[in-house]
Amino acid sequence: MISVQEAKSHILATIPVLYAEFMPLGEAVGHVLADDLLAPLALPPFRQSSMDGYAVHHADITQANTALPVVAESRAGTEVPLVLERGTAVHILTGAPVPDGATAVVMREKVRRAGDMATIELYPVIENENVRSVGQQIKKGDVALPKGTYLTPGSVGFLAGLNITTVKVYRKPSVGILVTGDELVQPDGASSGGVPSGGEGTLRFGQIYESSSAMLAAVLRAEGITDIMIRYVADDAPATVAALRELAEENDVVLSTGGVSVGDYDYVGTSLEEIGVETVFYKVRQRPGKPLFFGRNDDTFIFALPGNPAATLVCYYQYVLPALRLMSGRKDCFLPKLKLPITHAFSFKGERDEFLKATATTTTVTPLEGQESFVLRSFAMANALIYLPSTQNSVQPGDLVEAHLLPFFC
Template identity: 55%
Template sequence: MVTVNEAKQRIIVNTTTLPPVQMPLAEAVGSFLAEDVIAPIALPPFRQSSMDGYAVVHSDITESGTMLRLAGESKAGQNDLPVVGPGTAVRIFTGAPVPQGATAVVMQENTSVVTGSVQIHEFPVAEGKNVRRAGQQIAQGAVALRAGTLISPGAVGFLKGMNVNEVMVHSKPRVGLLVTGDELLKAGEALVPGKIYESNSEMLKTALVQAGIGEVSISYASDELDTTIVALEALLDHHDVILASGGISVGDYDFVGKALEALGAETIFYKVKQKPGKPLLFAKKGEKLIFALPGNPASSLVCYYEYVLPALRKIMGSKEPFLRSVRLPLRHAYRFEGERDEFLKARVEGGEVVSLDGQESFVIGSFAIANAIIYLPVGQNRVEAGELVEVHLLPL
């Protein structure tokens, strides 16, 4: 049995980042950059107005009420621009290029138009006011996004604005999911005594999709050693990461560990000093990773967020694979006994963190409203209200 920190360290050490591939930007969302992206142009590429108003020479405005002669206009997309000389102004619109000679833009709310002229009611007008400098967002040749950055919708907008249409990203792993348990019913089957509806497969698949993993296959195996071996072998042949749900405890019908041994997989660790999720197994076969997760749904999801997701993120090239961690005051006191660290389903609310009801390993309902996990090591098993605790923020 290993500690929580030992388990995380062993997983990261044994996880290899997949090689890079060039991909159209629109298809790369959810991937991590394999190399820096260098800005091919400046943003903005020319001086832009940030307001609807009038482009002026700021030093012309010597008092409130200064009159300037109108010398044309500049609208978005225009390139045949008038020149702003002393005593003149040009009507300008948001995003339009600032004409040569202009040093500021006065917003239209601070002006009034008289036939052929504009009266400026603002004084003084600072040089550069309401003017976006060329390259103010990023200079040509600068690093736009660094290797390891997640391609998000915001990243797509940023890069497309510089006409970057393809990026080099790390490949995404192919993930296979094995569900075991003779007590499980599939959707639509009639409920009978002794049976429960299987939910872990869709729960984990949804979490994988949220993490940017689009290629997920699901297989099922009965509680028999031979069928478990066959199912795992088939998944190992075609996937980079295998998640097995259930069949990893010490019961007479838990065969996942034995099946992995029969297939020649190397067990890196089995069991973690934590609650829930103690019977977690991590193994490798070649460069392929295998996570055998507990069958109880809350245990399974805790282990996914704390151990599986960081491995997936490292495989995809993330430089910060673990859940973002913050320290927040606990709203209500909490006590626990035993020699295992605890993970608590929680919500962050108003600068505090609240431990939710239903912390048992079989209770998944509290995860439905959770946005965080509290991590309490055994050395912090008596927590008073208002005391700071370590909080792992769940992906949105």
């Protein structure tokens, strides 16, 4: 059994970045750039007014209330360049080209207009006031966004303004999910093992509805991963081997839920051995989620997650999500951390670190009721996990603890 930090170090040392591919800009949000992107043009590409007003030569304004004739108008989209003669003004709108010869734009609130005359109330007018210079945002040939940039909607808008329509990004992994358990029934009434459940929406004695596959598919899609394959098997060794082999051959990452412990009907561990999976680590000194397995089979990486759904989700956020982000080219792969005062006392015994479902604000973090590994209701309300190492096994209200913020809330 290894520590939480050792497990994370093994993932960092093992997981590679996937190959890059070209993608339309509009589909690239949530991906990571695989190359530097150079600006093919300057932004703005011409001198541009930053507000509505009047373009003037600043030296023509010799005192307050200087009156100048208005000789033209420059609007956004003007295709013919204008030239400002000294001693005149041009009415100009936000985003419009600043005429050659103009050295400043006076906002319209500082100008009185009467017919063709504009009286400039402002004095002095500063050179380049309210004028965006060519390339003020970025110059042609400069690095627009560097390799490794995580593309956001703002990134897409910026690149679209540079007429960049295709980008080279790291591929997101494909993920296979294996769900095991004779007791599991799909919410539509189908049994995981293919045995009729006794009617749609009806559970037989000893059965429960399976939730882990829907939960894992949801968190994967939230991360922008859509290539997802799900297989369900009963507690049967040959079926488990066949399903794991198929998933490992078809996907970059395989996640299994349940069957990884040492019970009489836990076949995942032996099935992984049979298909040749190399163990990186097995069992982590934590609660919940101790029976976590991480291994590799050539270029496929396998996480055998605990069967209890809350333990499954804790292990996903702490280990699987960082691995998926690393494969996708991200550097910020782990959940953001904050040191926050805890609102309630908590203590535990033993040598395993604790992860507590919690709600965090900007000033405090509160552990929720229902910390058992089978309880998902508290996870449904959580926006953070409190991490308590075994060396911090007793905390009082106001003590600082480490809060890991969940992706939907940060």
